[in-house]
Amino acid sequence: MYLDDLTQLFGVSGFEKSVREYIQSFCKSYADDIFVDQIGNLIVFKKGTDHPAKKRIMISAHMDEIGFAVTDVTDQGFLKVRYMGGISNKVSLYQKIQFRKGVIGVVLSNGKEEDDKDFSSLYVDIGASSKEEAMSLIDIGEPASYIGPFTPLTGRLIASKAMDDRIGCYILMRVLSEMETPPMHDVFFVFSVQEEVGLRGAKVAVHTCKPDIGVAVDITGSFDTPGAANGFTKLGKGAAIKVMDGSVICDDSLVTFLCTYAASHQIPHQREVLARGGTDAGAIHLFEKGVPSCGISIPTRYAHSPVGIVDMADVGSCIYLLDGMIHSQSLDEKNPA
Numbered sequence: 001m002y003l004d005d006l007t008q009l010f011g012v013s014g015f016e017k018s019v020r021e022y023i024q025s026f027c028k029s030y031a032d033d034i035f036v037d038q039i040g041n042l043i044v045f046k047k048g049t050d051h052p053a054k055k056r057i058m059i060s061a062h063m064d065e066i067g068f069a070v071t072d073v074t075d076q077g078f079l080k081v082r083y084m085g086g087i088s089n090k091v092s093l094y095q096k097i098q099f100r101k102g103v104i105g106v107v108l109s110n111g112k113e114e115d116d117k118d119f120s121s122l123y124v125d126i127g128a129s130s131k132e133e134a135m136s137l138i139d140i141g142e143p144a145s146y147i148g149p150f151t152p153l154t155g156r157l158i159a160s161k162a163m164d165d166r167i168g169c170y171i172l173m174r175v176l177s178e179m180e181t182p183p184m185h186d187v188f189f190v191f192s193v194q195e196e197v198g199l200r201g202a203k204v205a206v207h208t209c210k211p212d213i214g215v216a217v218d219i220t221g222s223f224d225t226p227g228a229a230n231g232f233t234k235l236g237k238g239a240a241i242k243v244m245d246g247s248v249i250c251d252d253s254l255v256t257f258l259c260t261y262a263a264s265h266q267i268p269h270q271r272e273v274l275a276r277g278g279t280d281a282g283a284i285h286l287f288e289k290g291v292p293s294c295g296i297s298i299p300t301r302y303a304h305s306p307v308g309i310v311d312m313a314d315v316g317s318c319i320y321l322l323d324g325m326i327h328s329q330s331l332d333e334k335n336p337a
Ligand SMILES: [Zn+2]
Pocket: 062, 164, 165, 195, 218, 219
């Protein structure tokens, strides 16, 4: 089991190096080609059959996680920070965070925040007693992530920081390493960078892959907790097949294919509509003349927190569905094979 290691690696947007190195060393023995592009995406190529109907499929899961970066240090040695990706004040208060070089701090507030996204009131206490001491320990711009240990809960539920989207990376690694026969299609497994700050890695990787079809493997909401917003997807109900989110309206025919395939292979699944937020599919589908794209998502409670929770049964369903897709001769909605 390597999901525990994967979630605990440091990988705030733009600083994904240790995640990339870990995944690269795991994937290299399974790849037909493996390389890192100039922005830091890891691209693992798996050659398909010689069938004339084969396609180029780009499957993207992002390596980066949300976090913070130091913007200033006060005379008393407290750090001011900005957010890297979608973080709320409410979630951050009283959390422990770890900077890339190892320094640990606690997030606090001066109590004057106007709204949940106003981070000017936040400060980080690393225990330094002066500006000089703090500056000797951290650099301006240094990133930090939540501390959130990998924790098995009841049943097949697990909690951790960075579940978004190390769980997607894990699914790609499982599909790559466990496939019994080569895929029907040429598959580019892309472990992308900087998704949380605007799908930046995928926008670059799509130029390398030049896909006929795009797939984002990422988390989605789980609307099954007290006071949850309206939403359909729930933990334990299977792989979530994206219909749309804030960044993409999925290709109708691919959505139908995935639903039909899942139903005919007894793979638990649910349709997904996410009111806000996006995935790498948002970048892929706009490439050149357009790329039919879809998403296979993992329902996740408390995303963008130190305690994102997924159900490993759903993860298994996503693995089966993705493996089925890349081995299917026809991705035709009417005739999935
Ligand atoms: Zn994500």
